[in-house]
Amino acid sequence: MPPIRSARNRKPPPEGFDDIEDTLLEFANKMKDAENATHEGKKRYETVWPIFQITHQRSRYIYDLYYEKEAISRQLYDWLLKNGYGDANLIAKWKKQGYEKLCCLRCIQTKETNFNSTCICRVPKDTMKEQHTIECVSCGCRGCSSSD
Amino acid sequence: MATPLAPGWTEHKAPTGHSYFYNNETKKSTYTRPIAQAQAQAPPPAQFIPSYGSGQLAGGFQANQFQQNQYSGPQYQGNQFPAQFPGQPPGPQAYNNGGRGGRGGFRGGRGDSRGGHANHDRRRQEPEDKPKHRYKLPGCDPWVLVKTKLGRRFVHNTDTKESFWKFPEDVMVAVIEYDRREREKKERRERGEPSDVEDEVAVMAEEPTAVAEVEPGRAAIVPVQNNEAAEDSSEYEEIEVTDDEEEAENGEGPSKRQRTDEPDDQPVDFDEDDIAYQLQAMGEDYGLDPGEYGIDEDGTWEEGAEGLPLTEEDSKALFYDLLNDFMINPYTPWEKVVEDGYIIDDDRYLALPNMKARKDCYDEWSREKIQELRERREKEAKKDPKIPYFKLLEEYASVKLYWPEFKRKYRKEGAMRDTKVPDKEKEKLYREHVKRLQLPQNTLKSDLSTMLKAQPLSQLNRSTPIEAIPSAILTDLRYISLPPKIRDPLLEAFISTLPPPPTDGVSAEDQEAEAAKRRERRRREDALAEREARVQNDKRKQQKDLAYGRGKLREEEMELQRAMNVGKDGLRGQLMEQLGEKDERSLVID
Numbered sequence: 142m143p144p145i146r147s148a149r150n151r152k153p154p155p156e157g158f159d160d161i162e163d164t165l166l167e168f169a170n171k172m173k174d175a176e177n178a179t180h181e182g183k184k185r186y187e188t189v190w191p192i193f194q195i196t197h198q199r200s201r202y203i204y205d206l207y208y209e210k211e212a213i214s215r216q217l218y219d220w221l222l223k224n225g226y227g228d229a230n231l232i233a234k235w236k237k238q239g240y241e242k243l244c245c246l247r248c249i250q251t252k253e254t255n256f257n258s259t260c261i262c263r264v265p266k267d268t269m270k271e272q273h274t275i276e277c278v279s280c281g282c283r284g285c286s287s288s289d
Numbered sequence: 290m291a292t293p294l295a296p297g298w299t300e301h302k303a304p305t306g307h308s309y310f311y312n313n314e315t316k317k318s319t320y321t322r323p324i325a326q327a328q329a330q331a332p333p334p335a336q337f338i339p340s341y342g343s344g345q346l347a348g349g350f351q352a353n354q355f356q357q358n359q360y361s362g363p364q365y366q367g368n369q370f371p372a373q374f375p376g377q378p379p380g381p382q383a384y385n386n387g388g389r390g391g392r393g394g395f396r397g398g399r400g401d402s403r404g405g406h407a408n409h410d411r412r413r414q415e416p417e418d419k420p421k422h423r424y425k426l427p428g429c430d431p432w433v434l435v436k437t438k439l440g441r442r443f444v445h446n447t448d449t450k451e452s453f454w455k456f457p458e459d460v461m462v463a464v465i466e467y468d469r470r471e472r473e474k475k476e477r478r479e480r481g482e483p484s485d486v487e488d489e490v491a492v493m494a495e496e497p498t499a500v501a502e503v504e505p506g507r508a509a510i511v512p513v514q515n516n517e518a519a520e521d522s523s524e525y526e527e528i529e530v531t532d533d534e535e536e537a538e539n540g541e542g543p544s545k546r547q548r549t550d551e552p553d554d555q556p557v558d559f560d561e562d563d564i565a566y567q568l569q570a571m572g573e574d575y576g577l578d579p580g581e582y583g584i585d586e587d588g589t590w591e592e593g594a595e596g597l598p599l600t601e602e603d604s605k606a607l608f609y610d611l612l613n614d615f616m617i618n619p620y621t622p623w624e625k626v627v628e629d630g631y632i633i634d635d636d637r638y639l640a641l642p643n644m645k646a647r648k649d650c651y652d653e654w655s656r657e658k659i660q661e662l663r664e665r666r667e668k669e670a671k672k673d674p675k676i677p678y679f680k681l682l683e684e685y686a687s688v689k690l691y692w693p694e695f696k697r698k699y700r701k702e703g704a705m706r707d708t709k710v711p712d713k714e715k716e717k718l719y720r721e722h723v724k725r726l727q728l729p730q731n732t733l734k735s736d737l738s739t740m741l742k743a744q745p746l747s748q749l750n751r752s753t754p755i756e757a758i759p760s761a762i763l764t765d766l767r768y769i770s771l772p773p774k775i776r777d778p779l780l781e782a783f784i785s786t787l788p789p790p791p792t793d794g795v796s797a798e799d800q801e802a803e804a805a806k807r808r809e810r811r812r813r814e815d816a817l818a819e820r821e822a823r824v825q826n827d828k829r830k831q832q833k834d835l836a837y838g839r840g841k842l843r844e845e846e847m848e849l850q851r852a853m854n855v856g857k858d859g860l861r862g863q864l865m866e867q868l869g870e871k872d873e874r875s876l877v878i879d
Contacts, residue, residue, distance in 0.1 A: 153708035153709050210659060212619075212620065
């Protein structure tokens with residue numbers, strides 16, 4: 142039987158974790174709230190929107206700290222991704238041109254859509270026909286294409 | 290008309306409703322009606338020939354643009370124009386903006402000159418003019434009468450795309466006819482048949498009054514030359530356009546004139562631009578900065594609009610100060626900072642024009658701040674993570690508790706939760722400590738003193754305060770195994786016996802370096818000694834081998850010698866022996 146790793150006997154997180162611990166804790170609390178929020182009066186797909194949103198925010202936070210502000214070390218960054226604080230796949234997409242603001246991975250997944258196309262939120266604002274606001278089904282994004 | 294006017298005089302209506310009289314030649318205006326005297330002067334039809342107003346508007350678009358550039362460029366570039374004429378009436382620029390060229394030209398002019406409050410003044414003085422209404426002229430088909438925002442009128446031929454300030458003869462007739470109809474319509478309206486338009490007219494009528502009031506510097510009498518049109522054909526000649534600066538200086542601002550005339554003729558549109566303009570004018574009269582009253586047209590003020598000039602760096606620095614003052618944690622995301630909203634109430638929050646600029650500024654600030662924090666932390670001595678755990682041990686460890694019990698009992702303590710000291714290490718320390726607690730006190734005391742003596746003088750000396758004992762001592766079991774009541778006096782006594790700190794002026798770091806050097810040197814020496822010992826060993830071994838070999842050689846040599854040492858006697862003796870044996874044998878036989 143493998144040893145049970147609790148918070149007590151795990152290896153300490155890398156240097157610099159103390160600085161961002163509070164913010165991450167806040168995100169965790171928000172996530173818990175979102176998970177426990179009531180689904181009444183919401184559409185079925187709407188219930189997961191806040192989850193996606195918080196995941197996006199938290200990943201963005203880590204991404205910004207490492208790539209934009211260079212505030213955390215490589216070890217800490219890797220550790221955070223390994224421990225599920227950020228979505229590595231999403232961050233990988235953000236590094237690509239045209240995907241700098243991508244909201245979630247499901248929105249660029251063409252496989253499971255009716256017309257084998259990406260989500261409506263990937264359409265640039267200026268090429269949208271009608272000017273009314275949209276909210277995509279998968280994560281509630283209102284448009285994340287980088288061209289606008 | 291009660292009495293005929295003296296020649297040269299024309300009657301006009303002031304925005305307040307008074308009628309006054311203006312002499313075009315003497316350039317005088319008066320409220321008292323000048324009665325015809327023996328002046329043999331013909332009423333001048335039109336003195337002011339519009340310099341370029343009679344050009345083709347639509348067709349002359351390019352030319353207009355060009356002229357504007359000329360005006361706005363060199364003349365307004367420096368600050369000198371508004372400085373010379375404070376409260377200066379509009380320059381010619383406002384009048385360039387006939388027809389469609391107006392808007393673009395106006396913007397262009399603003400872009401050209403960026404000097405101080407010149408911008409601001411100009412905006413006030415030269416509201417942009419643009420076509421506002423378009424009326425079909427009855428019985429004059431391709432021609433339309435266009436009324437600009439400032440109330441000026443010109444005719445436009447929709448077929449040939451020509452525009453004229455000065456009405457051509459055939460069009461003039463139609464315009465007069467049109468005017469007559471308009472007047473009739475108005476009269477009918479005034480007689481009865483109240484309509485919703487009327488209210489609007491009333492409101493509009495008030496507007497110029499307000500303007501006139503808030504600008505007392507202006508001439509109270511505002512001459513309007515082209516207003517009461519029916520008997521005065523000069524209107525149809527369109528006198529208004531002028532370049533004359535002197536006249537402008539006299540306060541007979543044509544723009545003023547145009548803005549305020551015919552408020553009751555047709556419903557003048559009173560749109561947002563006008564409101565903004567008025568507010569601005571009022572604000573200026575009260576001596577306010579544009580920042581203090583709330584019109585914001587482009588989102589930002591031009592430079593120098595707000596009292597002292599505030600450069601981009603200044604506003605950035607202000608924002609930095611704000612962030613510093615509120616002790617914002619640089620690791621928090623920007624959204625959180627805004628959500629908390631502490632900084633929003635501060636004035637400095639508005640130093641930057643929009644949210645994007647603020648976010649950029651925040652990112653920059655947090656980046657710098659984090660860098661700074663990191664550098665400071667690197668400089669700071671690293672605190673041993675074990676120290677809190679040792680404090681905990683000293684306080685709670687007892688012989689009565691086994692490690693699992695102790696662990697469970699104090700699991701909520703910060704030192705126990707700390708993951709920097711691994712669990713195994715904690716357990717080991719606890720067990721050792723408990724074992725030491727059972728030792729007799731004398732042993733513990735002697736252990737403590739040996740430990741203290743082992744400390745280098747730079748770390749522990751007479752001037753070391755009892756609160757700042759080096760961490761090497763604090764993280765030693767021998768230090769905590771004695772209860773503080775006994776230990777502290779001992780420690781103090783020991784410290785008082787120590788010599789003062791080494792005063793060669795070397796800092797702790799240097800000493801550290803020196804110690805490292807010393808260690809290195811000792812290591813080298815040790816290595817050397819070891820090597821020597823090994824060499825000695827080897828040598829001894831070699832010598833032993835040598836000695837052994839020599840001994841062996843000698844032995845062999847001796848043997849050889851012995852072998853070589855065959856003398857005559859030896860042979861003889863042998864023979865003798867043999868002979869003797871024979872003899873014996875023979876004797877026995879015999």
